[in-house]
Amino acid sequence: KQEVTQIPAALSVPEGENLVLNCSFTDSAIYNLQWFRQDPGKGLTSLLLIQSSQREQTSGRLNASLDKSSGRSTLYIAASQPGDSATYLCAVSGQGAQKLVFGQGTRLTINP
Amino acid sequence: DAGVIQSPRHEVTEMGQEVTLRCKPISGHDYLFWYRQTMMRGLELLIYFNNNVPIDDSGMPEDRFSAKMPNASFSTLKIQPSEPRDSAVYFCASSFSGGPFSYNEQFFGPGTRLTVL
Numbered sequence: 606k607q608e609v610t611q612i613p614a615a616l617s618v619p620e621g622e623n624l625v626l627n628c629s630f631t632d633s634a635i636y637n638l639q640w641f642r643q644d645p646g647k648g649l650t651s652l653l654l655i656q657s658s659q660r661e662q663t664s665g666r667l668n669a670s671l672d673k674s675s676g677r678s679t680l681y682i683a684a685s686q687p688g689d690s691a692t693y694l695c696a697v698s699g700q701g702a703q704k705l706v707f708g709q710g711t712r713l714t715i716n717p
Numbered sequence: 718d719a720g721v722i723q724s725p726r727h728e729v730t731e732m733g734q735e736v737t738l739r740c741k742p743i744s745g746h747d748y749l750f751w752y753r754q755t756m757m758r759g760l761e762l763l764i765y766f767n768n769n770v771p772i773d774d775s776g777m778p779e780d781r782f783s784a785k786m787p788n789a790s791f792s793t794l795k796i797q798p799s800e801p802r803d804s805a806v807y808f809c810a811s812s813f814s815g816g817p818f819s820y821n822e823q824f825f826g827p828g829t830r831l832t833v834l
Binding site for chain 1: 762
């Protein structure tokens with residue numbers, strides 16, 4: 606059974622810092638990995654999707670990497686801003702399956 | 718596109734009442750998912766459909782929960798009778814499988830916050 610873990614559970618950093626969020630998964634036979642953002646009381650916004658054959662994806666100040674063999678992904682946020690404050694969730698889907706298995710998320714606070 | 722639409726956004730009901738949550742997926746998407754989010758258990762998949770057909774309902778907690786997708790643009794999740802432990806945020810999501818090189822990115826609705834008293 607796939608399990609996804611995100612560390613740390615919460616992170617607080619000053620504005621302008623570069624930071625890394627971690628995600629690990631137990632079964633390396635994944636189809637894709639998605640990073641989402643969730644603002645308080647809101648739905649999930651898809652940030653990046655990495656196919657199993659890819660090693661990284663970039664969107665603006667965000668860069669996500671994937672190392673399938675070690676069961677790890679990282680989300681790098683450059684030059685953090687207060688507007689980046691949210692919970693970030695990592696989710697993986699298995700081969701031949703559509704359903705996503707989610708981590709518990711990292712609650713990120715960027716202090717002005 | 719308006720994205721995934723869910724209604725109601727908030728629902729407060731009393732234990733024992735029937736609750737119906739509604740979802741309209743993104744037009745053209747062929748997969749629809751129902752998730753539940755709680756503080757204790759995080760996000761859990763309840764059931765998903767492909768082309769209106771239920772594929773995997775192993776996450777449905779018990780017989781009190783049922784889901785239908787009568788057509789490609791509408792799905793319901795029903796709880797009957799509701800219990801306080803059903804209080805959670807329920808999300809609907811959809812995706813497009815496309816051709817052999819589609820990667821099934823899921824798009825989520827804003828959720829329905831259910832409170833059962």
